[in-house]
Amino acid sequence: MTTVAETPPAPRGRRPMSERRRDLQRLEISREAVRLFRAQGLAATSGEQIAEGVGLSVRTLWRYFRSKESCVEPLLSQSSAAFVAMLRRWPRDRSLEEHLIADARPSSPTSPGDDEAALAVIAMSRTEPAFRAIWLVVHERSEPVLAEVIADRLGREPGELAVRVQAATLAAALRITTEDYAVALADGVAITGEDMVARLSEAVRAATHGVIGEALT
Amino acid sequence: MTTVAETPPAPRGRRPMSERRRDLQRLEISREAVRLFRAQGLAATSGEQIAEGVGLSVRTLWRYFRSKESCVEPLLSQSSAAFVAMLRRWPRDRSLEEHLIADARPSSPTSPGDDEAALAVIAMSRTEPAFRAIWLVVHERSEPVLAEVIADRLGREPGELAVRVQAATLAAALRITTEDYAVALADGVAITGEDMVARLSEAVRAATHGVIGEALT
DNA sequence: GCTATTATGGCACTCAATGACAGAAAGGCG
DNA sequence: CGCCTTTCTGTCATTGAGTGCCATAATAGC
Numbered sequence: 001m002t003t004v005a006e007t008p009p010a011p012r013g014r015r016p017m018s019e020r021r022r023d024l025q026r027l028e029i030s031r032e033a034v035r036l037f038r039a040q041g042l043a044a045t046s047g048e049q050i051a052e053g054v055g056l057s058v059r060t061l062w063r064y065f066r067s068k069e070s071c072v073e074p075l076l077s078q079s080s081a082a083f084v085a086m087l088r089r090w091p092r093d094r095s096l097e098e099h100l101i102a103d104a105r106p107s108s109p110t111s112p113g114d115d116e117a118a119l120a121v122i123a124m125s126r127t128e129p130a131f132r133a134i135w136l137v138v139h140e141r142s143e144p145v146l147a148e149v150i151a152d153r154l155g156r157e158p159g160e161l162a163v164r165v166q167a168a169t170l171a172a173a174l175r176i177t178t179e180d181y182a183v184a185l186a187d188g189v190a191i192t193g194e195d196m197v198a199r200l201s202e203a204v205r206a207a208t209h210g211v212i213g214e215a216l217t
Numbered sequence: 218m219t220t221v222a223e224t225p226p227a228p229r230g231r232r233p234m235s236e237r238r239r240d241l242q243r244l245e246i247s248r249e250a251v252r253l254f255r256a257q258g259l260a261a262t263s264g265e266q267i268a269e270g271v272g273l274s275v276r277t278l279w280r281y282f283r284s285k286e287s288c289v290e291p292l293l294s295q296s297s298a299a300f301v302a303m304l305r306r307w308p309r310d311r312s313l314e315e316h317l318i319a320d321a322r323p324s325s326p327t328s329p330g331d332d333e334a335a336l337a338v339i340a341m342s343r344t345e346p347a348f349r350a351i352w353l354v355v356h357e358r359s360e361p362v363l364a365e366v367i368a369d370r371l372g373r374e375p376g377e378l379a380v381r382v383q384a385a386t387l388a389a390a391l392r393i394t395t396e397d398y399a400v401a402l403a404d405g406v407a408i409t410g411e412d413m414v415a416r417l418s419e420a421v422r423a424a425t426h427g428v429i430g431e432a433l434t
Numbered sequence: 435g436c437t438a439t440t441a442t443g444g445c446a447c448t449c450a451a452t453g454a455c456a457g458a459a460a461g462g463c464g
Numbered sequence: 465c466g467c468c469t470t471t472c473t474g475t476c477a478t479t480g481a482g483t484g485c486c487a488t489a490a491t492a493g494c
Contacts, residue, residue: 010462011461011462011470012461012462012463012468012469012470013460013461013462013468013469013470013471014459014460014461014469014470014471014472015460015461015470015471016470016471016472017471017472046449046450047449047450047451048449056473056474057473057474057475058450058451058474059451059452059473059474059475059476060472060473060474062450062451062452063472063473066451067450067451068450068451129354132354132357133350133351133353133354134350136350136353136354136357137346137349137350137353140349140353161393161394161397161416161419161420161423162419162420162423162424163423164393165386165389165390165393165420165421165423165424166423166424168386168389168390168392168393168424169382169385169386169389169424169425171389172382172385172386172388172389173382173385175385176378176381176382176385177378180378199378202378202379203378203379203382204382206378206379206380206382206383206428207379207382207383207385207386207424207425207428208386208424208425208426208428209425209426209427209428210426211423211424211425211426227493228439228492228493229437229438229439229492229493229494230437230438230439230440230491230492230493231438231439231440231441231490231491231492232439232440232491232492233439233440233441234440234441263480263481264480264481264482265480273442273443274442274443274444275443275444275481275482276442276443276444276445276482276483277441277442277443279481279482279483280441280442283482284481284482285481285482
């Protein structure tokens, strides 16, 4: 194990696809897959259709996703990540509700239909167990990041049991309000952004009685 | 739509298998499946092996479970249900911690290895995405029941947003402590029942600051 | 016994998913 | 420019999970 500072041995050949590029490709596949799932349902959609829709071979599709159901994951992750990113910008001197109102999100500029597509998948997850499973897993993956945010706010460690549980609580509040929103949307009931903020604030407040969500002095 | 009280038309032929019997059969399959999964891993275990181990044909196995991964569900559900049942016995005048200590569970008398098997699956879920997904789904399914318990304790409705979020919080606290326990067990670290009670109480207290868990006067 | 209903098994089949191998597409270097 | 190296993608063959279909066994009323 030489500790000499070695010059990286000059990489040869084709560079591995960048994380960014790979994620974009996965997202593109996800969009097409969800489009088909919404139109025909999960069972009636074949991997071949998805691959064809994106212009890839079936074999390559299975290199990007381990199963056809998991094709919905990037879209769900994106919406989850957007929320987590917003929480990362949460200033210490603001309450959660104030921040939610202030940090109005103009829907990810990349593709305006993504949010709607993700919500449609969440609505479908009521009857598609595979979608429900993926949605829960995606949501759970955000907990460590939320734990960082909370730990930073409270001056504690992200690994502490209390912090992890509070992160899970925050995630659960977000999950439930999102599901309500998705169901309402699927049923044709319109919900405004203000409603969402209000409900989410109420959820967090109800669950934690101010442990999370308050402004810090 | 006649509202006349009609005598049920005297059922003929073989009666459908009772729910109870069917669940027992599923549990039996689950035990064998988990035994094989623990010994060989998920990928190396075939549906044929599971069926053979229980003495069923493969065709019948797929009538009880829609996939081989979902064979772990009954064992996980059982341990989850045991906890929910304990919470149902939670007297109003006791704190959660007091009740946990008082209501010591002698491990379900049916099959003593079930708890250990379930914990093993949970530990495996760190590396097996399919197990993780099922574990999360099983846990989420307990939330409505927890909502009933909480609603009853607080004199509110189970459908209220606040109650549902508190139920999800309680479920998350239980999930996290259970996972910690499972991981410790898999690593050979012994944890006593008292430790579990203490950690779970701490988790609930930390997350809710007394919204849940306190004794009611 | 006969008949109706359900549970199970056997068989063929579909298709999601993987492994193996062969080109094609990037790079660096002489 | 060729030449080499590495990665990406496609084609083909194969496995195995899961289903439809039909026959048979089991259970229950008549």
